[in-house]
Amino acid sequence: MSKNFTMELAGRSITVETGKLAQLANGSALVRYGDTVVLSTATASASPREGIDFFPLSVDYEEKLYSVGKIPGGFIKREGKPSEKAILTSRVIDRPIRPLFPKDLRNDVAVINTVLSVDQDNSPEIAAMIGSSVAISISDIPFNGPIGGVVIGLIDGQVIINPNAQEREKSEMYVTLAGTEEKITMIEAGAKEVPDDVMLDAIIKGHAEIKKIAAFIKGIVAEVGKPKFEYKSAEVPQDIFEAVMQLAYEPMRQAVLTNDKTVRDENVAKLTEDLQSKLAETFPDKSSIISEAIYKVEKKVVRNYIADEGKRVDGRRLDQIRPLSAEVGLLPRTHGSGLFQRGQTQVLTTVTLGGINEIQRLDGVDLEEEKRYMHHYNFPGFSVGEAKTSRGPGRREIGHGALAEKALEAVIPDEDEFPYAIRLVSEVLMSNGSTSQGSVCASTLALMDAGVPIKAPVAGISAGLIVDEVDSNKFITFMDIQGIEDFFGDMDFKVAGTKKGITAIQVDIKVDGLSYDVIKAAFELTRKGRFQIIDEVITPVIAEPRKELSQYAPKMYRMNIDPDKIRDVIGPGGKVINKIIDETGVKIDIEDDGRVFVATADDAAGKRAIAIIEAIVKDVQPGQIFLGKVTRLMNFGVFVEFAPGKEGLVHISKLDNKRVGKVEDVCKVGDEMLVKVMEVDKQGRINLSRKDAMPENKDDNQ
Numbered sequence: 001m002s003k004n005f006t007m008e009l010a011g012r013s014i015t016v017e018t019g020k021l022a023q024l025a026n027g028s029a030l031v032r033y034g035d036t037v038v039l040s041t042a043t044a045s046a047s048p049r050e051g052i053d054f055f056p057l058s059v060d061y062e063e064k065l066y067s068v069g070k071i072p073g074g075f076i077k078r079e080g081k082p083s084e085k086a087i088l089t090s091r092v093i094d095r096p097i098r099p100l101f102p103k104d105l106r107n108d109v110a111v112i113n114t115v116l117s118v119d120q121d122n123s124p125e126i127a128a129m130i131g132s133s134v135a136i137s138i139s140d141i142p143f144n145g146p147i148g149g150v151v152i153g154l155i156d157g158q159v160i161i162n163p164n165a166q167e168r169e170k171s172e173m174y175v176t177l178a179g180t181e182e183k184i185t186m187i188e189a190g191a192k193e194v195p196d197d198v199m200l201d202a203i204i205k206g207h208a209e210i211k212k213i214a215a216f217i218k219g220i221v222a223e224v225g226k227p228k229f230e231y232k233s234a235e236v237p238q239d240i241f242e243a244v245m246q247l248a249y250e251p252m253r254q255a256v257l258t259n260d261k262t263v264r265d266e267n268v269a270k271l272t273e274d275l276q277s278k279l280a281e282t283f284p285d286k287s288s289i290i291s292e293a294i295y296k297v298e299k300k301v302v303r304n305y306i307a308d309e310g311k312r313v314d315g316r317r318l319d320q321i322r323p324l325s326a327e328v329g330l331l332p333r334t335h336g337s338g339l340f341q342r343g344q345t346q347v348l349t350t351v352t353l354g355g356i357n358e359i360q361r362l363d364g365v366d367l368e369e370e371k372r373y374m375h376h377y378n379f380p381g382f383s384v385g386e387a388k389t390s391r392g393p394g395r396r397e398i399g400h401g402a403l404a405e406k407a408l409e410a411v412i413p414d415e416d417e418f419p420y421a422i423r424l425v426s427e428v429l430m431s432n433g434s435t436s437q438g439s440v441c442a443s444t445l446a447l448m449d450a451g452v453p454i455k456a457p458v459a460g461i462s463a464g465l466i467v468d469e470v471d472s473n474k475f476i477t478f479m480d481i482q483g484i485e486d487f488f489g490d491m492d493f494k495v496a497g498t499k500k501g502i503t504a505i506q507v508d509i510k511v512d513g514l515s516y517d518v519i520k521a522a523f524e525l526t527r528k529g530r531f532q533i534i535d536e537v538i539t540p541v542i543a544e545p546r547k548e549l550s551q552y553a554p555k556m557y558r559m560n561i562d563p564d565k566i567r568d569v570i571g572p573g574g575k576v577i578n579k580i581i582d583e584t585g586v587k588i589d590i591e592d593d594g595r596v597f598v599a600t601a602d603d604a605a606g607k608r609a610i611a612i613i614e615a616i617v618k619d620v621q622p623g624q625i626f627l628g629k630v631t632r633l634m635n636f637g638v639f640v641e642f643a644p645g646k647e648g649l650v651h652i653s654k655l656d657n658k659r660v661g662k663v664e665d666v667c668k669v670g671d672e673m674l675v676k677v678m679e680v681d682k683q684g685r686i687n688l689s690r691k692d693a694m695p696e697n698k699d700d701n702q
Contacts, residue, residue: 183513336450
């Protein structure tokens, strides 16, 4: 039976309808927020997937272009693979709900959000997050929720919950926040150098709204929720765990105690092999369970080093960053390059500058239709010592690239100051923890090496967390997590920013949420870390952006013309603009508002193209001198094209200082000559003179 539930969220009504659509899913909800409509469904397999050691959850956010009245571009005319924005939204929904499922659940769970209608003032991402929480919570799938989610903006120092489209344009940050009634479960933020304390205050205010959403969903569950199903636990049997613990704990302490990831992996692999051999007789046909038990022992060892002894497996203090190094200008033909290394995490970023016509065109459901600054991230198998072929970017690569892009967006100069399309590519060459933040640091180096006038250097670092297994109010935070601490810790709290403030945050957790004290401690650590990286590594290598662009980068020339003159520059069928391009070898992009961008590596060609365009768009005045080309010979004179689409007559009497009998004695078709505008008659005909443009005659005619 269909039921509707409504609450006020940020001054607008949000309605959840259950029991009408997608009734064969384990749980479904239709969420209406203004004119935004999203259908969220949650479905689980009847039995667990065998032979896996993880919870198989998939979350999808499907943008339908009919939701904004668009027909998809291209030949196929239907939605294809998900857009980058859709993938990022799927990740944002996945991260806060994943820790709230039972850790020993192995049934496949699929959460699908279908965007049916979009009102730009009411975020479909938030509607999908709330809808996902409702669908799972009212289903029979075990879940320790619900969660709520909001977007936080900041305008003139005031925190705005779920800002509308106009407010988002003015906002100093865009923070997607999720949580339960008790704790924060996810933060994804982009900001314009917002101070840490301001960000923390905004998170606390956002959580106040999330508490209301969670309570609202609990009311829905109380009325229409199903009993949760029982499932086959994948937990390691206690007798096997105790046997492995007794044999493995001390050897594991020695195996992991090194700052070299390769050595540690080899030590653990050898210990695992030995333990499997020793326990094979006692627990026959339990190889996979023994491996899981060894994993749990390794996790306990790493956590106990930090919690009980206050040190890391590589010997560092809790607030100590691994050895740092940086270089710029490694690659001679790229427009800029930077190499950043933190311990065994190494990232190389390159910068490519292009004309404005090379911006990325977007085909999505939101208002963003193009992107001038692009950041891509690649994570090849060799970076972790794996022999696997390179394939297209997965969700993780897309997410990490987007995070680095977000971190640097606040310092990228605007188009008026730096009229280029900018593409960064971060190549992960070694990975042992927080490569996304390594990409941020390498990208700052590369941008300054390329001469991009960024507002300030940006650095990124991550903080980890160990929560006491008995008392969840007790915790330890630590800086610069490496791979093993990411695997076995409770949090990866990534923060990027300048010395002025935060530009990006991304938080992954494995516990049921973070308290305000944990978030505050993470901010303090990451602020210290990014200051250290900027002061000790980035600034000593390159203190400011280079004054000159690479000789291989295109030089950009810009001018503004009357929009009514655009048709003259383009010409019929593009004839005029194509002729300019053919003559000069430049790239030309003309915007609807009359901005003209000319890109070329040849300075003379750029100036020549600008001069030609100026000649086209400016009204011809007597006294102007042009370099033109002879197009036609007549008995009475020659016609000279002095700008594309503009020509005038040089009468035979104006061809030379001396008398000219035949025009062929002075010139032929295709010759270039300097000409001076003598007259523009009432009919717009232009009379030119070669004689008056000659150097020896110029002074006499001025």
